[in-house]
Amino acid sequence: WLKKGSYPLPPGPPRRFLVGNLFDIPRFNAWHKFLQWKDQYGDIVYAEALGNSILILNTIESVSDLLVKKPSVYSDRPTFTMVGELMGLDESMPMQQYGPTWREHRKLARVALSPDAVKKYHKVQEDIVAMYVDTLLEHPVDFGSQLRLTAGRIIMSVSYGLPVQTPDDVYITDAEETMDMIGKATVPGAFLVDLVPRLKHLPSWIPFNKIHETGSLGREQIERLITRPFEHVLQERVKGTAEPSFVSDCLAKLQSDENAESKASLDLIRWAAGALYGAGGESTYATILTFILAMGLYPEVQIKIRCELSEVVGLNRLPSLQDRDRLPYVGATVKEAMRWSPALPLSIARKTAQEDNYKGYYIPKDTIVLPNVWAISKDHKSGIPSEIFAPERFLSSCVKETATDPYLYAFGFGRRECPGKYLGENNLFLLISYICATVEISSSKDASGNNILLKPNFTAGLVSFPEAFSVNFSPVSNLAVTLIKERVVQLQSAE
Numbered sequence: 001w002l003k004k005g006s007y008p009l010p011p012g013p014p015r016r017f018l019v020g021n022l023f024d025i026p027r028f029n030a031w032h033k034f035l036q037w038k039d040q041y042g043d044i045v046y047a048e049a050l051g052n053s054i055l056i057l058n059t060i061e062s063v064s065d066l067l068v069k070k071p072s073v074y075s076d077r078p079t080f081t082m083v084g085e086l087m088g089l090d091e092s093m094p095m096q097q098y099g100p101t102w103r104e105h106r107k108l109a110r111v112a113l114s115p116d117a118v119k120k121y122h123k124v125q126e127d128i129v130a131m132y133v134d135t136l137l138e139h140p141v142d143f144g145s146q147l148r149l150t151a152g153r154i155i156m157s158v159s160y161g162l163p164v165q166t167p168d169d170v171y172i173t174d175a176e177e178t179m180d181m182i183g184k185a186t187v188p189g190a191f192l193v194d195l196v197p198r199l200k201h202l203p204s205w206i207p208f209n210k211i212h213e214t215g216s217l218g219r220e221q222i223e224r225l226i227t228r229p230f231e232h233v234l235q236e237r238v239k240g241t242a243e244p245s246f247v248s249d250c251l252a253k254l255q256s257d258e259n260a261e262s263k264a265s266l267d268l269i270r271w272a273a274g275a276l277y278g279a280g281g282e283s284t285y286a287t288i289l290t291f292i293l294a295m296g297l298y299p300e301v302q303i304k305i306r307c308e309l310s311e312v313v314g315l316n317r318l319p320s321l322q323d324r325d326r327l328p329y330v331g332a333t334v335k336e337a338m339r340w341s342p343a344l345p346l347s348i349a350r351k352t353a354q355e356d357n358y359k360g361y362y363i364p365k366d367t368i369v370l371p372n373v374w375a376i377s378k379d380h381k382s383g384i385p386s387e388i389f390a391p392e393r394f395l396s397s398c399v400k401e402t403a404t405d406p407y408l409y410a411f412g413f414g415r416r417e418c419p420g421k422y423l424g425e426n427n428l429f430l431l432i433s434y435i436c437a438t439v440e441i442s443s444s445k446d447a448s449g450n451n452i453l454l455k456p457n458f459t460a461g462l463v464s465f466p467e468a469f470s471v472n473f474s475p476v477s478n479l480a481v482t483l484i485k486e487r488v489v490q491l492q493s494a495e
């Protein structure tokens with residue numbers, strides 16, 4: 001009853017002989033096109049490219065019916081021959097297939113990143129965020145690169161307990177170079193071998209065949225990224241000076257469980273920790289950069305945040321994660337930063353492990369499934385146009401019906417939902433509240449003193465963030481600056 005002949009494929013654009021919809025799907029910003037297809041063909045849209053089936057899910061209901069309610073069918077990932085198989089990234093949690101090894105990784109992540117476990121990182125997160133806000137006061141032009149460093153430092157401290165201050169930023173530089181390489185290698189069509197996997201069997205002595213050379217260079221780079229900081233923790237543990245961290249906690253648990261650190265288990269921890277950087281750094285960076293751009297465009301939101309902070313927290317201390325529940329407007333702003341331009345507009349793709357049927361349509365095995373988070377984020381429930389940055393859409397005191405909560409879609413779905421969600425939410429809350437408590441963001445001025453018009457343009461990769469832009473940062477008050485400076489001085493004297 002599941003055969004193709006009995007049920008039609010879901011609706012979608014007409015396919016051409018051999019290439020299917022290859023030329024209908026834009027290489028970049030495909031989510032805009034998919035949103036148009038939603039109006040034309042409906043909630044679920046089927047397309048094909050070079051023989052690959054693609055299913056686009058445009059609503060939270062279809063995502064929930066398939067990705068959440070049928071985990072055994074919809075929890076695999078598509079495979080990449082170059083980065084996955086040849087460079088070895090298949091071993092990292094985000095790219096692994098749904099199965100026993102993936103489950104082991106998730107078990108580690110659950111222990112180390114649960115809502116309770118992440119409480120021990122509150123202080124380190126606050127320290128690193130205070131350092132970032134200090135750089136906004138001292139070197140405001142570097143706000144983008146410093147933000148990237150900040151997101152990386154938090155992950156490195158959480159994963160490996162690396163000191164908050166600079167000497168170990170060498171690990172971050174290494175990690176950023178590797179992420180850049182992976183980002184370029186996962187752009188569709190970057191490597192012919194991803195389109196024609198059989199090319200991987202070509203011997204390396206064939207002239208101009210760089211497949212194996214590129215693969216092994218990438219593999220070395222990825223190995224370095226996951227091994228160097230891991231070995232640092234092993235050494236610190238021998239000296240008895242290891243700070244609490246994901247790796248340290250996992251190693252301690254391993255020792256108490258088995259009384260021996262088997263090679264396989266060490267490898268599992270090494271890979272699980274290595275995956276956190278790639279998965280957690282860029283999404284935090286993208287969301288906060290989006291927030292900064294939005295504040296240049298919608299300065300009134302900052303005023304409301306500052307009012308709430310001064311009422312609830314007062315002016316004599318910095319906000320903390322304990323204040324979070326009493327700051328609804330800040331909470332709504334965090335959600336709006338995730339919604340206005342989602343960091344992962346097509347989430348992370350899935351692949352069907354077997355054929356399926358849904359609402360009378362046939363879905364073939366090995367179909368690439370794309371949850372269109374971009375389309376889901378554009379709901380009209382609140383009545384506020386979706387292109388406006390308005391945290392009010394999430395507050396029942398401001399609108400009759402609130403917008404769909406981004407916590408339901410921005411962090412992914414079902415069994416593969418982001419394991420770093422709680423840590424990620426805390427990062428966003430701290431960054432947004434510290435920035436607003438200390439600096440005012442405004443448009444930059446040109447030589448004649450006129451405001452430079454900000455254009456919300458976003459990059460078009462797997463992770464999407466604002467293209468380079470400039471804004472002005474000025475201190476909110478001397479008292480706010482003193483609070484940040486004191487925190488940073490305390491930090492420097494403690495190290």
Ligand code: HEM
Binds near residue numbers: 113348349417424
């Ligand atoms: C604003 C912050 C973040 C956003 C928006 C975000 C979003 C996502 C999304 C959409 C997925 C795909 C889930 C799916 O397939 O359904 C994901 C997966 C993942 N995220 Fe996050 N994430 C964030 C922060 C973090 C942090 C801080 C960490 C690590 C500490 C992290 C670690 C991971 C990992 C390891 C996966 C792969 C899970 C798997 O494939 O089983 N993320 N994230």
